[in-house]
Amino acid sequence: MIKVVYLGQLADMAGTAESEFAATSGAIDWADLLALLENHVAPHLAEAVQADTVKLAVNGRLLADRAMLDARDGDEIALLPPVSGG
């Protein structure tokens, strides 16, 4: 399974703090993730995470380019909207 964690407002949109997906092909890329969010989590969530201000981390490491996403079984993807600080 691949875990997806939603932070901040994205958790509200998703209606949950996290989801788990089975990677049937063994991996999830950015287009796969958008399709999963659109079809299995919440409408408009895929659109929201495409904003430039949303960052992506895999296993606690930020991705410089979301197009490089290549998540495997056991990985944790985090979707990070802009922070609001302390």
Place this chain on the structure above:
Amino acid sequence: MIKVVYLGQLADMAGTAESEFAATSGAIDWADLLALLENHVAPHLAEAVQADTVKLAVNGRLLADRAMLDARDGDEIALLPPVSGG
């Protein structure tokens, strides 16, 4: 009597924290003060207090111009070298 208070290094030069002078003419001006310091307190003290960085206060009020000094019986003159802060 007119009291003169020496602050900071000027107290070391004067060898005392304060002096008292009788104002025989009823008042002390800047020239009178310099003569009193030179003749009755310590050599070089008059020279030291003439530095631009030394401020003069009478009864707790700073004088903008030392030439305006006109101290009367009961007054307290303070000679204030540059501060060294906290």
Place this chain on the structure above:
Amino acid sequence: MRDVRLTETGFSPADELGVFARAHDASGAIASFTGQVRPGGGVLALELTHYAPLTLPGMEKIAQEAQNRFTLAGLLALHRVGKMLPGEPIVVVAAAAAHRRDAIQAVDFMMDHLKSAAWFWKREQRNDGWHWISPRSVDHADLARWN
């Protein structure tokens, strides 16, 4: 010495600052900042969400940058996460140094970065529900001062 922590429970800034000051009685200068949930404005509660794999490492990185930038004997950054009430402390930062401006600037630097560059998401509870908070534009301007 660097002490960077997250806490899910309340804490006493005075106690934390007291411990920090005793540990740094050989430093000439200690500066501190405490941020508290401001009462008023209809705010019933504040909730800070974090993302564990990023938040504490990110705070450590900010602290390391402060230590690289200023000459410090010690640095404390303690940040609360979870739900808290008006008047409760959110964050305390303290810096010890030989010279005062290093200590003061380190605290200023830490707070600007914790506010706008650390991984926290904040929402306020009001009578009509929860509202997510975005950084104010002044926060971005404050952060840009250090570039």
Place this chain on the structure above:
Amino acid sequence: MRDVRLTETGFSPADELGVFARAHDASGAIASFTGQVRPGGGVLALELTHYAPLTLPGMEKIAQEAQNRFTLAGLLALHRVGKMLPGEPIVVVAAAAAHRRDAIQAVDFMMDHLKSAAWFWKREQRNDGWHWISPRSVDHADLARWN
């Protein structure tokens, strides 16, 4: 609320800051600075001389300027005079405000002015006797930032 004091005896910055923080738990931001006699460098003792008719009124004036310049809920400035030993506190300043930069800048402003524009004369005792201290040029530069 403004609390400006001189003291000839020792004090606890932690206690002073604790009292200040409790009085300002409705402020979002509290900043502070503590200056201590730095051990080392052969300094056996430090003595601060003041001139009573000028020193406290001068500190009050600096505090009033800080209150005019920044939006503050409260301001504390406590300065020791007389002879003190390495590790002992000399000065504590604290500012409470709704916003963090007001609090931090007020503390920064207060310290720059207390260092270079307040009526204190400082001398250090070393093995070979007492030495008067002059402001460092960096102190004047720090002060000039506010003009």
